[in-house]
Amino acid sequence: MRTAPEGAVIGLDAPLYRITERLELTRRLTLFGRDPDAPPLLVFADGRCDLSVAAVGCGLENLAFTASGHRGTALLRIAADGCSLSALTLLRAQGAGILFERCHEVSAKGLVLQELGQEAVVATGCRGLSLSLVARDIGRRVAAAAIRLVDCEGFDVDAEVAGVSGSAVTIEEAQGRSSPMAGRIELRAQGMQRALTVLGRRDAPASGLSGHIRARDWSEAALLLSNVERVSFHLAMPDVAETPALKINGAFGLQDAAVVLAWPGAEAGGALPDGMMVGGGQTPAGNTILTENQAFDDGETPPSPVTEALLRRVGDAGGPGFRFYEVSGTCSLCGWQGRFQRTHRSERETLACGNCRATLRYRGQAEVICREIGAGRFATLAALAAGGGLSELAIYEPGITGPLRPFLCQAGRYEQSIYDPDQPSGTLGADGLVYQDLMATAFPDAGFDLVVTSDIFEHVRKPFPAFAEIRRILKPGGLHVWTVPIGMPPPGETRSRVDTSGPEDRMILPPVYHGSGTDGLSLVYTDFGRDIGRLLAEIGLPTRAVRHVAGGDDHIAGVTFVSVREDSKTSVT
Template sequence: MPGTVPPPLTAGCGDSLARLVAEAPEGAVIGLDAAHYRITAPLVLARRLTLRGLYPGTPILHLAHGHCGLSVAAAGCRIEDVALTASGHREAPLLAIGADDCRLEQVALLLAQGSGITVEDCRGLVAEGLIAGELGREAVLARRCQALRLRLRGRDIARRVAAPAIRLVDCTDFSVEAEIEQAQGSAVTVEQSEAGPLRLDARLRIRAAQVQRALSVIARSPRPATGLRARIEAAAWEDCAVLLSNARAVEIELQLPAAPPSAPAVQLKGGFGLRDSTIRLRPAAAGAAPAELVSGPGRSLGNEIRLCPASPAAMPATDSGPLLAAPFLQRLEAANGAERYEAYELPGRCSLCGWEGRFRRTHRSERETLSCRSCRATLRYRGQAEVLVQRLGGGRFATLAALAEGGALASLAIFEPGISGPLRPWLRQAGRYEQSFYDPDLRSGTPRDGMTCQDLMATSFAENSFDLVVTSDIFEHVRRPFAAFAEIRRILRPGGLHVWTVPLDWRLEATRPRVDTSGPEDVMLLPPVYHGSGGAGLSLVYTDFGRDIGRLLAAQGLPTSFERLLSREERLAGATLISVRPAPAAS
């Protein structure tokens, strides 16, 4: 009949969904009526299409590895009532949008090591009812967008790196309503470059707790961020509730908690500072205000900043319960292969930088969490730093920073393969410091970008070159790890140390290869496993290391000891390994 809406095309599995996305006509509705879809190749909405969840408990799209994702490349697309999760994602987002006038409704972004959504150079995106949880990076990252409308509730964001839950870069005419709990960065960050818009025309409503800041506005002096209104309810911030760096014509109403943190409510920074703006601070009760309301080196010109009469919360109360129902979480974990973990905090001091505070568990793997809030070092890096301080400092220093600043590294030659990691700022203070990258198409010793390529199985270094080699979760990705251990022994000076980590499997009695590397081509012995590399790529795991690794290395002339990494209740979370090239016996 004229005017009737055709029924949706239904996809019952990941393969049929991929076919429909590739073949469905313009304007088609693709219904997802199964509980779980395993996606193994990129899905690109290249025509105006709608993906609509029909399964009663919300269908789950599981992106099976870091090389696949869901992206929108055509204007007018819609995604409704679906959940996205991923295995192996690092830099890649769950959903990438690069087209105008798209709409998201009731989309959940969950359990991924990368970001939730990236949006670039778009106009008119409406995202209602988004839920984000347990993401490694931002929940939403938008660049150069106009007329963005966003409503999001998120918890446990930026677990892997310090990042805001919502990051808006060079955007204009946008509105955001956000409820964020637990983020290793700001709840919302608004950034503007010198090439950004003249005015933001931004409207924000933010409720935030257990965040670095509720709102950060960051611009450059030549082009301050101009034209922003925000209503904020903040609690349990670490740095400040609001950071304003080079802003103008800003209106902020900040509701303070009944027990405000000791950190200031507002910080001003930047050469331009804050001008022609209004900030109203409302305590929850009389006397319930931070000792320092406004701080920072930024200028303050033509502003009205005042403490208003006490009042209860300015915004409606929200549900503080779980983000998702228990039955859905069980399905999600089954689809993702994830296991639940117990979140907790431990007091302590960082063995790298000396920061003191509470270390929070935000990841299933305890060795990959409990991060320092200052230098971001996780438990495994802090374990390595403790060993370095103990072995090199002779009990004179408490932290790696103190060790380096005290000159204890000045006479040492150190090799630390790789390009990232929190140990580097201090290890670079050695008398000789080498870092390296690896490219299988280049010979060891080939220079690039101030570093050299080094194959750990055959480096270009002379024998007896280094006092210390430090590797962090590298050897499981080396094609022939015992050839690399022999090479480490060769380049170490007698008495030199190799301080290293791998994800040891204490349940595994014997170290085992996952890949047959006896020939020129890799032959999988076990299903392939990939870890995220230091950049956007993925690295194949060649070896599972077991409890016998110390005995195996001793047989190669590298006596090896273990320093255990302990978490809460003295639970074993991993180990730092220390291999030594023995000095010649005295004659």
């Protein structure tokens, strides 16, 4: 790729390519898989690795993409005009699928996107984008739309979406253009929060959209239209659902729109059943909202277009012991009941809740908090918070992301923080967030009942002074519930990966980076081992490990640590 001339067509014939750096097409090239029945599989190592297209007229055809490491970024990034994507499969990655950035007249046909942690497709500032795709099991890591179009115009989308934590398609007007979006949607969607979401601005409503939507099994509304005008949508559904088919909100509301709601047995042109439409904002003006009698083929969901052979290759690419499975259960955060699926090499970073997206790591912490704080009386963190079990507590949770926060923030006092080595602890940022250095916070002694950290201490430059600081700010008997990515089986001894004895970091071992909560990468300073309990006991933080099992054989897949600030009346069992 680095030496190929402009306009070259490069055929890939190996079954698998492991990518350990960013690939960038900076001149017009076409990459294609030679075998039409077995596309080559490109495996990206982590969030630093992707395929970025920056040259006009590039082509990608008959290729498959996955990722084996932490990532909050997309597998493909298209930032050039006139590109063509055809017969691409993107699956089983923690981040998003494809990011289109300010590109014009791009065609992406025959895409399959499956089992992704974030969005399948995100497009920002694009014109003339043509999309045809199938998306399954999207937003497994965070609540996300399958397709998200921001400030795009002249687009044409034909999509089949099944199983997404957010909206099947979200269209946003963020910049406030004066011209219509001129977009068309053909959508078949099931198992989502909403089928189609359109978000305009009060001073710049989204406009010029049309589409046919076939939807079933939504949890909030089939259509959400907020600050929208001059649109035309036809929604077909199997019956009158308990949840609204059409939801209108925003200060501008919905104006000068035509919406047809169709289902078997509907009275053509009749009144809407109670609850089918809910509204907010301004009283709708100039809208035509009609009912239509239309048959609905409520058959089984078509099988995934991803072949078993490709799934096996993706599984094999994960390395020894990496197998996909699913297990029924109840989320210890929100109480959702369903099937938790393993979709990544790291079990603790997968098996996500279908509602709040908490992975095994967070669900393990929630179990421990419920047992320690709620004395076993509450099965979920939601129940513990709703039952007043946190109302008398002071809780500190460093960071600003993660699924525990909506529940822990119901404590009587709740603190969170961000870190910047150039900002002194206690500094209030312009965005209202407080900076804290865990090695020396600005909190007074003995102020917290509970400190919760999730995969933070491996990134602290000097972790043991930070543990001592946690002990200082805990009340006697207070708890530190924490996780780090400890191996299974764990190493015998804790070891430093970086020499931090001087002002500059010096690598002792090859550098390792993990994905951060802000989609960046953080250096790992310490690998923790089985001796961590003894080491923390020596500084007054007796610690025990709570093991979490997974899989059909109930093997140990994760560990939550519980440290206690011990005093004369405190004991650890």
